[in-house]
Amino acid sequence: MGCGASVASTKAIQANGRAAEASRAGAGATAVRSLFKQLGVAPTRSTETSVGQIELALRYHDVKQLLLVKIIRARNLAARDAFRNTSDAYVRLALLPGSARAPSGEHRTRIVRSTAHPSFNELFSFSVPNDDLPSTRLVCSVWDYDAVTSDDLIGRLSINLSGVDWTRRDSTWYDLKHPSISSLSGSVHVTLLFSLPSTLHVTLHRVSDVKREDAWEEQRQEPNTISLKCFITGLASVEKSLAVSINEKIDVNFKFSIIDTQEKALAIRVLDSEGKAQSEGIAYISLNDLQPSVEHSGTYSLSPPDVQWMSENQQTALLQESRHAFAAHMLLRQPAWLFERKSLSDAKKLNVVVMKNANTGQTASTEVKA
Known part of the structure; x- marks a missing residue:
């Protein structure tokens, strides 16, 4: 009975410690979020890879000399759980070279369970002097949490801060590289x-x-x-x-x-x-x-x-395949007459296009040769 009370007491102490830590983190996150909102964010896209992608937004606050990183979400993550064909993903951030300039040495998101497309929407900050920006790299790694064995690395990327366009106000999809290469x-x-x-x-x-x-x-x-x-x-x-x-x-x-x-x-x-x-x-x-x-x-x-590497014939075949795919896509979304082949006897056939004035609401028709 005494042993049970001791365990309960220990768990209570740990819970109080976690609550206090969460409170401090919440206050810090509020300040970082306020700075980040001043700098704006909107999404863009890039190409996909076999191990997945992650969407990040980077900002730098000149006055406070803070690097602000928003981890928005990831998609198409490679599965590390063979039984469920999915992952319990979380993200770790660090700066190189030198110390990570974060209280814990690195930042880490919460775990998002059982999905290949986790959404995080978490903000983090690093103290980086202006003079250190050109020689600093942001290292981002995505992991699969495992309660029994060690966590599995899904993929990672390294961003040279010297090449970041700090005037941009959008986010970017980054390809995650395979952990072994x-x-x-x-x-x-x-x-x-x-x-x-x-x-x-x-x-x-x-x-x-x-x-x-x-x-x-x-x-x-x-x-x-x-x-x-x-x-x-x-x-x-x-x-x-x-x-x-x-x-x-x-x-x-x-x-x-x-x-x-x-x-x-x-x-x-x-x-x-x-x-x-x-x-x-x-x-x-x-x-x-x-x-x-x-x-x-x-x-x-x-x-x-x-x-x-692709040969010229392979490139031509790929281009032709892309054109066919585009035509099939457009055929489903556009009027069929746009893609009809006209015979010479139909050369003088007219199509009527009706246009509406957005300001007055009046309509007008125009005849266009097919």
């Missing part, structure tokens, strides 16, 4: 030579200025050595690999056996040191314009690892 930027300098009947010579001269675009850990160092994997699209079984140093002359030669270079590309995949997949970048070099026995040299920028 981050992007490498940089460039590769390559010379290609196609020799008849079926040999592609590749000379890799140099890999330059490789940097992690979205490193999450504050102390993570930029790579000094990287691994390369070269292959021809459509010939996935043929791959050349090597380890190289960055910003040093390499002049390594590869040979690929390939009969037809049309609708194909040389892909150069750059991996973090020792070939680990935490950071990747990829460059695609189209082989369509290669002339036999003529060298082709160039410097090519690395793209994020989820970028896929």
Whole structure:
């Protein structure tokens, strides 16, 4: 009985502590909300990704030197609960480099349970001096809460505050990156030579200025050595690999056996040191314009690892598919006569368009050739 009373007393103390903390947080949130409303917010959209997106609005208060972040909502989050095919999502915010400049080291939203489209609408603030803005990154991560095991990371993103347009008054949808992959930027300098009947010579001269675009850990160092994997699209079984140093002359030669270079590309995949997949970048070099026995040299920028190369035929097919989809969509929403094919005998047929004056309410008709 005494043990039960002790447990009840402990729970009561914890409940009172949480209530006091919530009260203090509520007072702080009210002040932040007041500042945020002065700066306005309206939504915009961007493209979707496989692990989801999150809608954020960023403001900076010059006088108080506060970074204000509104976490609005997320959508299409990848499921981390295999049984329910959904997630119990929450969001964590931190600033890099240096301390997070928040009382708890980072900010965290409440948990929104059993949905792939959670709505948060929570405001947070960080103390950031004006001079520190250009060198500061906001790191946002979305997690799935698990009461039994450790929480699962759904996706994350890193925003360089130096590139934020503080005059904007709208929110933005940001793509969440897969937790196991981050992007490498940089460039590769390559010379290609196609020799008849079926040999592609590749000379890799140099890999330059490789940097992690979205490193999450504050102390993570930029790579000094990287691994390369070269292959021809459509010939996935043929791959050349090597380890190289960055910003040093390499002049390594590869040979690929390939009969037809049309609708194909040389892909150069750059991996973090020792070939680990935490950071990747990829460059695609189209082989369509290669002339036999003529060298082709160039410097090519690395793209994020989820970028896929498409041949001209694939691009044409995708464009045609988009046009058909648009036509089908419009056909459902617009009068059929807009899409009817007219014969020569119908060339003089007239359509009557009725227009109404918004001010006077009077109507007028106009005949338009079909």
